[in-house]
Amino acid sequence: MRDFVQKQVDTLSVDDGKDRVSVVQYSSDPAVQFYLNTYTTKREVLDSVRGLRHKGGRPLNTGAALRYLRDNVFTASAGSRRSSGVPQVLILITGGRSFDSIDEPASALKQLGVLTIAIGTRGSDPRELQTITGEPSYALSVSELTDLPKVQQQLESSVEAAVFEVTPELPTVIGTLSDTSYCWLQKLLISATVRKSK
Known part of the structure; x- marks a missing residue:
């Protein structure tokens, strides 16, 4: 999972301030x-x-x-630019079912405007992932965590679609780059990023 996150971060534009990244690990409790x-x-x-x-x-x-x-994490004090209209995207990677309820927290993230993409292994519950994402096409699966690279292209396409869906159009400006927020959530890592759209 760490290598997979590194590859994703490597595609971002952090140095010019368009992208921001946060990482949190969790099991029974989260640790930033x-x-x-x-x-x-x-x-x-x-x-x-x-x-x-x-x-x-x-x-x-x-x-x-x-x-x-x-x-x-999705707060102004932690660096989120949600209040400025920057789209927020959460990417969840998990290897198992949750022991606690995901309904209320997933709903609360949706109410904040956070778009979620989930990647689960065969130990994960596909219905749980779909509940978290709210969109079946954003719930991806792999057999093992070592297979994460197999969904990289699908993940990038889903992220681009999600960003496009929530990025406001600026009809008088052509080629303007819009910022976007992502958050990676995994059993091992949660990584939140702010990234430009196309």
Whole structure:
């Protein structure tokens, strides 16, 4: 999962301020590695991601992690630009079913305007992932976590579609880049990023 997140971060535009990244690990409880406004360069973000060590622990409380993101990551004090109209995207990667309820926290993120894309292994509950995303086409699956690279293109397409869907149009300006927020949520990592659309 760490390598997969590194590859995704490597495609972002952190150095020019268009993208921001946050990483949080969780199992029974979430633990932030860094917030959206902690680092301003891609090198800093990648160095921190490379240094991650698996948190471990049981049970897997995805609901608590989603709630943590809402209250602590998708906030202005943590570097979110949601109040400025920047689209927010959460990317969840999980290897199992949640032991706590995901309904209320997933709904709360949707009410904030956070678009969620979920990637689960065969140990995950597809219905749970669809509940979290609210959109079946944003619930992706792999057999094992080592197969994450197989969904990279599908993930990028889903992210682009999600960003396009929520990015306001600027009819008088052609070629303007709009910022977008992503958040990675995984059993191992939660990474929140702010990224430009096409």
